[in-house]
Amino acid sequence: MSYSCGEESNRVLVADDEKVIREILNDFLSMEGYAVRTVENGIAALEELERRSYNLVITDLKMPKMGGLELLEQINRRGIDVLTVIMTGFGTVETAIDAMKKGAYDYILKPFKVEEVIHIVQRGLEKQQLQQENVQLRQALSIYTMSETLTRTLSLDNALEVIIDTTLKESRADLAELWLSEESSGPIARKVRRNAEACQIQVPTESLNLDEVLEHFRENRPVLYHGARAQRFFTCPTGIERLVSFVSVPLKIRMEIVGMLNAYSFTAGLRFHEGLRKVLSILADRTSSAIDNTRLFYNLQNTFQQTIQGFARAMETNDFYTHGHSDRVMQYARLIGEGIGLSEVQLSVLCTAALMHDIGKIGIPYHALNKPQKLTAEEYELFKKHPEQGRRILEPIDFLRGVIPAIYHHHEQVDGSGYPLALKGDEIPLEARILAVADTYDAMTSDRAYRRALSHEIATAELRRCSGTQFDPQIVGIFISQMEKLRKQGGISIAAASGAIL
Numbered sequence: 001m002s003y004s005c006g007e008e009s010n011r012v013l014v015a016d017d018e019k020v021i022r023e024i025l026n027d028f029l030s031m032e033g034y035a036v037r038t039v040e041n042g043i044a045a046l047e048e049l050e051r052r053s054y055n056l057v058i059t060d061l062k063m064p065k066m067g068g069l070e071l072l073e074q075i076n077r078r079g080i081d082v083l084t085v086i087m088t089g090f091g092t093v094e095t096a097i098d099a100m101k102k103g104a105y106d107y108i109l110k111p112f113k114v115e116e117v118i119h120i121v122q123r124g125l126e127k128q129q130l131q132q133e134n135v136q137l138r139q140a141l142s143i144y145t146m147s148e149t150l151t152r153t154l155s156l157d158n159a160l161e162v163i164i165d166t167t168l169k170e171s172r173a174d175l176a177e178l179w180l181s182e183e184s185s186g187p188i189a190r191k192v193r194r195n196a197e198a199c200q201i202q203v204p205t206e207s208l209n210l211d212e213v214l215e216h217f218r219e220n221r222p223v224l225y226h227g228a229r230a231q232r233f234f235t236c237p238t239g240i241e242r243l244v245s246f247v248s249v250p251l252k253i254r255m256e257i258v259g260m261l262n263a264y265s266f267t268a269g270l271r272f273h274e275g276l277r278k279v280l281s282i283l284a285d286r287t288s289s290a291i292d293n294t295r296l297f298y299n300l301q302n303t304f305q306q307t308i309q310g311f312a313r314a315m316e317t318n319d320f321y322t323h324g325h326s327d328r329v330m331q332y333a334r335l336i337g338e339g340i341g342l343s344e345v346q347l348s349v350l351c352t353a354a355l356m357h358d359i360g361k362i363g364i365p366y367h368a369l370n371k372p373q374k375l376t377a378e379e380y381e382l383f384k385k386h387p388e389q390g391r392r393i394l395e396p397i398d399f400l401r402g403v404i405p406a407i408y409h410h411h412e413q414v415d416g417s418g419y420p421l422a423l424k425g426d427e428i429p430l431e432a433r434i435l436a437v438a439d440t441y442d443a444m445t446s447d448r449a450y451r452r453a454l455s456h457e458i459a460t461a462e463l464r465r466c467s468g469t470q471f472d473p474q475i476v477g478i479f480i481s482q483m484e485k486l487r488k489q490g491g492i493s494i495a496a497a498s499g500a501i502l
Ligand SMILES: [Fe+2]
Pocket: 357, 358, 386, 410, 411, 439
């Protein structure tokens, strides 16, 4: 075998059993700046192609051990990404055309003119470069589209679906999977798995030798293996008997490995290549940032929720009778919201509003609100200020603006006799109409300074009686039927919390 230097991006392999042809092609192509290697037959060519990547192979048709046609078939079968040019003596041109039908790029008739060979090589490599640029453009577009989608979603499940879809599409893999730790330091487990449409093969979770993969990641060794060498990553042969190619890239958040993206090929001839591994690495980087973002978002949301809950409880600490009221109103409101079919985002606004609906009571002397006797007209006017007070407290807080309408209007009544604005029917925001039912039910079924808790039956009868005057009849109906369902299922959680007799 001989070898001469040239540009790494223009590597040409010449396979011919005639020494003189090998030498001529080596000399002239090297002079043109190509990195050339020469071999004597198809088997040596195949070994060379497995060892390192080439852009183009010029192969004689008839050679001992393995001829050009069989070499071409092997190249196709093994999925080696290289252009093939067949050389043939006069008289076998039909075979050369046959070879082109099987995927050869071009053919050269012997005896050949050197300029002609150089021209074919140049043309072939230009075409290949154009194709590669197209592929890179497509991949860049795909990564861009995925990144765009990921920046728009704050749901981890959605993000993972997008990532798996893109991986399957880009790699043309038969199976793609994403492994992830629950939190940044927890153990890595398979989170999502998707088969390509035509593939039914399942690889059991326990088959993968996780330690081996992680060791590669820690030592910065790429996990891209084919055939028998890929099998070393599996402790059990189930599902991977026909494994052709396996690629895995790590997901890292602040240098910590938190997961991995895996692609499997079970299709003869479809071997993953280094370029794809690099594309998957970029996908994995984007994925890691998306996961980090969604986790930060959820942590922020949890912190926010806990702060609100803390706030609501702080509000109730001075008042034995309203202890747990906000929590229960939130649960009743959620029950109604689910019955109506509100979206998760709407439910979250509703629940936050429920937790904070009486926040305006801060600043109203609590002894004036909780006494066994009836409120004086003056005290009642003071009490009626709490929705307006709530609005003023929340207005400066940007991220709580969405809950203000529900809080401001939770004492409106559908016949227009409520406060603060005496709105009627649908003029009252839906969330406020829901809170009115949830709030009153809890007030009735809890002990108050001025009376004992009422039973569920009495409270619902009262809701029905005031349906259409104080309350939205549809919401009352939904609440009662939701409560009936809950009671049939046990209904313990809210009952235990509220002391309500359900
Ligand atoms: Fe209130």
